[in-house]
Amino acid sequence: MNEEAEELAGGNASESVLRVGDTVRKPWLENSATVQKYLKALQVAGLDVPKPLGKDHAGRHVTEYVEGVAALDQLPLGQHDLLRVGRLIRQIHDASEGFELPDTTGWNVLLPAENPNLMCHNDLAPWNLIMGERWVFIDWDAAGPSTRLWDLAYAAQSFGGLFEGQPVPEAAARLRAVIDGYGADELLRIALPDTLAKRTAAMHELLKSSHETGFQPWADMYVNGHGVHWHAAAEYVLRNQDAWKRALT
Known part of the structure; x- marks a missing residue:
């Protein structure tokens, strides 16, 4: 049937x-x-x-198909949940250490990291986390070579709610919870604030350049609100670098 x-x-x-x-x-x-x-x-x-x-x-x-609700519909997550998110991301990264990096010739690697050395999900965000009896990250279509730092920066920024309009102290506390859950070492914590800014700016640049070249679906997303959103987010993350540094170190 x-x-x-x-x-x-x-x-x-x-x-x-x-x-x-x-x-x-x-x-x-x-x-x-x-x-x-x-x-x-x-x-x-x-x-x-x-x-x-x-x-x-x-x-x-x-x-x-994984049953449950998207974390996106539960935002902002509380500290306990954010710690759990951080732990889950760490488990994914640790388990990925033994996976041989593939040849990406012919792939559309949208936001490549410098010197990739780890297979990563590349979109560990609230819209891809299903919460229920199980907590499962879905939508692995963008998986490919990256780094812990680049992958974690995007996840921490999105789960932390580091977006324009969010009170900075609250966003910084959420950021800290994700990174504490991950168990990040000192070097990773020191590198994260600058990488948060670069990763957020890279997302806006992808949308902007796609609009200029007609590369879909990012070209349409740029004019349907995503461009404005990520431009404001990039400025917000960069403007509040000191707050992220204090929260993480």
Whole structure:
């Protein structure tokens, strides 16, 4: 019996995201085979990630559908939850140490890190964390070579709510909770404030340059509010560098 397909909302960068029964199906991309292997490796290491289920008859990338609510709909998260987020990210990074970095020739690596040395999710943000009986990061389509610092900076900025309009002391406390949960060492804490600013600015630059060149879906996202949002976020993160340094060190 064929199961009915339900279109899932919320994805910005993936076309035709469907739920079919207990699975999610998306277009097969250049890195999909590697993503399947990566998820399997994390699963073998004991992490709770969406089960990789290969390719279906229509050539689509298939993973497990995870029940729960998006962390995005629960913001701002409290300190206990932010500590748990930090621990979960640390577990992902530690388990990724043994995964051989793939050849990314032909991939669209959107926000590459300098000197990548670790396979990373690259979008560990509230819109990709499902909370329920299980806490699971979903949407691994952007997975690829990066660094702990670059991946963590984006996650800490988004979960910490380091966005224009947020009271700085509260954002700094949330940032501290994520990094404490991660168990970051002194070198990582010292490097994070500057990297937070670079990573946020890089996100805005991706949207801006995509608008100029017509590179979709980022070009449309730039004019549909994301450009304004990330420009303001980049200025906010840079303007409050001293607050982030005090919170982390």
